[in-house]
Amino acid sequence: MSKVNDVLTDSMISAIDALQKKVSENADPDDLKTFKKIFKKTVPLHLRSWTTAYLFKQAVESKSRQRLTDGTTLFVSVGKNRRVYPRDLIQLFIGTGKLNRDDIGEIKVLDSYSFITIKENSAPTAIDNLDGINYRGRNLVVNFAKKK
Missing domain, CATH: 3.30.70.330 (RRM (RNA recognition motif) domain)
Structure with a gap:
């Protein structure tokens, strides 16, 4: 893997770890159940992992873009x-x-x-x-x- 891909992979892994920690410590299970139910109803089974990956990609990109605004x-x-x-x-x-x-x-x-x-x-x-x-x-x- 190239240096760029290593950097991106490392940042994604740390973001996933932080997300899992937030889910286990802070998230309201009832709210998550509602979102999970809607997600299951609207996204076909064969597209769920791809949809989740895309949503995660968007979240990571928007977070990284917002980081630096005064440059x-x-x-x-x-x-x-x-x-x-x-x-x-x-x-x-x-x-x-x-x-x-x-x-x-x-x-x-x-x-x-x-x-x-x-x-x-x-x-x-x-x-x-x-x-x-x-x-x-x-x-x-x-x-x-x-x-x-």
Whole structure:
């Protein structure tokens, strides 16, 4: 497994452990029974584990995006047209950009470019490591985003 996948796996395992602890210590069993009953009624048996995994993925992603809001926004010259998704930018910034997952905040992928919020002290490192590299058949431009 790559370093990025190891980091994501470790964070998911710790999130699952924390969730299980909350369920066993704090959750109201009657409330959970109601949700469980609705879930069983509406989600077919063969899709329950996939639906649960998707819900967990959404919860983890929204939590990680909310973590960093006061950083610096960078412009990245690739977007949906190059089939780039937020996970691709996370892998790029962690691998080639030499950042930690905690340095990365909100990611907006538009048609031909993207914006990524990172910690202010990590921005120069990311720009130095990523600006001008070849990514998916195109020279990447990474610089500070202009304010609206």
